Amino acid sequence: MQIARRTSDIRPFHVMEILARAQALEREGRDVVHMEVGEPDFPTPPWVVEAALAAIQGGGVKYTPAAGLPELREAIAAYYGQRYGVRVEPRRVFVTPGASGGFLLALGLSVEPGAGVALADPGYPCYANFVRLFDGVPHLVPVDAADRFHLSWERVSHYWGGGMRGVVVASPANPTGTLIEPGVLRELIGFVQERGGFVVSDEIYHGLEYGAASPTALEFSDEVCVVNSFSKYFGMTGWRVGWVVVPEGLVAAAERLAQNIFISTAMPSQVAALAAFAEENIRELERRRGLFRERRDFLWAGLQELGFGIPARPEGAFYIYADCGPFSRDSQDFARSLLEETGVALTPGLDFGKHRPEGFVRLCYTAPLARLAEGLARIGGFVRGGPGG
């Protein structure tokens, strides 16, 4: 069988190579500090577990409506009112198999073959691959610390024209953890919409901010697709439940698409997600957010002390994008050597785009403080030991 061309444009993640090597080292008995995987280390909270157990017992696990359990759609819609003061009709909310399913819907609804889509570089690599899946053309727009690593209308305007049809924005951002300024987001949405383009806003790290909270793109326009998930703030990765809010005019099309490409999202996971909005659960999540903030502060200070550059303050998610230029001219080489010599796993910049990836590595603070301290000590020994890489 021949492979569709789109697929050969989709590259594997380099972090997978790092992860596989880290696991091989562990099988050999080495202790590995994992700072490469963007998965919170906390278990699913007990109230959420209880709700899922109750739903499963007796075996009544059936298809739900394609757009999700009505009570879950209502809870998500209500969350926009509570958290952002934004009115969202439940009919605009589609529950999906993870945020991944949300991107399938949002970009399947938006991307024509050949259409250009602007993406921040560095950025989350899957955006470009979702665009390729629908035979669109990802345009990687270089962003820097001066932009807080975010798109802006000025940046995008240099690339607009020539078939450009939309943008994906993401704040807090992966890999940098930086937040887009509300005014910058508002102007970017305005710029794109004036040109008839589409906006998809990835808000999966909302709730994991350590200073000011992020605004939702829905505060500035109803004519955007907003993707979110229960994986990060709600800490429910393995359950695979996300959602997308679509403009009113896309509701019918989203419904048809969801019926065809999902049928529905796993029912136990949806019931679990509904329980995640309970007050006592939100208290626990806020406690965890406090722990993430401590880790961020610790790692941020410690890396700078060792001589890493962190050009834009990471204010959300659980990532630090650190300039390893003082120690190596090749971040992939740096990451490999660090893993072999010290057993610390992190992700080379190459996974996040083409704009100076050789200068950066991403570190996740999804491990307890003691493990981060151990990792930092090993990194310190490594970079002080010589030129590295």
Add this chain to the structure above:
Amino acid sequence: MQIARRTSDIRPFHVMEILARAQALEREGRDVVHMEVGEPDFPTPPWVVEAALAAIQGGGVKYTPAAGLPELREAIAAYYGQRYGVRVEPRRVFVTPGASGGFLLALGLSVEPGAGVALADPGYPCYANFVRLFDGVPHLVPVDAADRFHLSWERVSHYWGGGMRGVVVASPANPTGTLIEPGVLRELIGFVQERGGFVVSDEIYHGLEYGAASPTALEFSDEVCVVNSFSKYFGMTGWRVGWVVVPEGLVAAAERLAQNIFISTAMPSQVAALAAFAEENIRELERRRGLFRERRDFLWAGLQELGFGIPARPEGAFYIYADCGPFSRDSQDFARSLLEETGVALTPGLDFGKHRPEGFVRLCYTAPLARLAEGLARIGGFVRGGPGG
């Protein structure tokens, strides 16, 4: 926001209208016999439930590898050896969010924009919509009772050329419940492969056969994609776990695509699926298969007694595609009137293609025998009451 053209080609299912009206009647206090929904009525078996409960307790619900839990991939691969005597390497098995996810992978890997894909008409409507999702062109090939409602190389050859690049075959078939003959399947695969085309075989109703069992397309070629699921024979609809077996040459591309578009399938659902292969569970599923066979026999005989035509013996799945021509010239009208007057819900042929849909309705035997008897009695009263529709 504008909608991508592909989406406007995706039509809603007429059964949704029937289902919505049936639920409205129920809210008014009417008793409705549901013969419109293709979802088994049995609960998840207790062993499967127990496995899921154990996996959830403690909250360690995390991402799995993108291709699925290794032990589940191994169990699925082993199942091909036990059931079909076919050797499948676990690395060729990808666990997906339902069979829907399997079609996303298989067709995302295969369908170039503009590529023609041959589909049986009548057939499952989602195939055409998956093809449209990837900007391919579905070619509906009319099939009849003489073909047992299946594609054959002769049928397909009339349509080959002009950009035709592949076929989707499905046996047991929806909506007809008919099985493709092994020789016909083998020759069809040969015909398409000689012309460099791709074959996707939908085997989600395998295991639900009431005479001879279906062969898997993998018995005739390793160079096909085979989609299957835990929803039908294993009765696990709401868990949303399926799989796809891909040719060795597509493994790396499937891995990259799965990493990007799923991240992984819900972990509790995967653990539940693994338990579904236990011997005691298979015994229970075989008991259920016996019940489905009884229902098939009952409904098949009863409908013919009433004067419906059933031109090809339904030998699998849980569907009967009945010719309602003796009672109505418009099956959609027939379905609507039947529901309003008698409270029996079934699906008009229009959902399954363009080849004589006005002459047929689909009935599901996913309800207990007593309910099917009640439904049949009401249908009898309706068709004897006058010209109907």
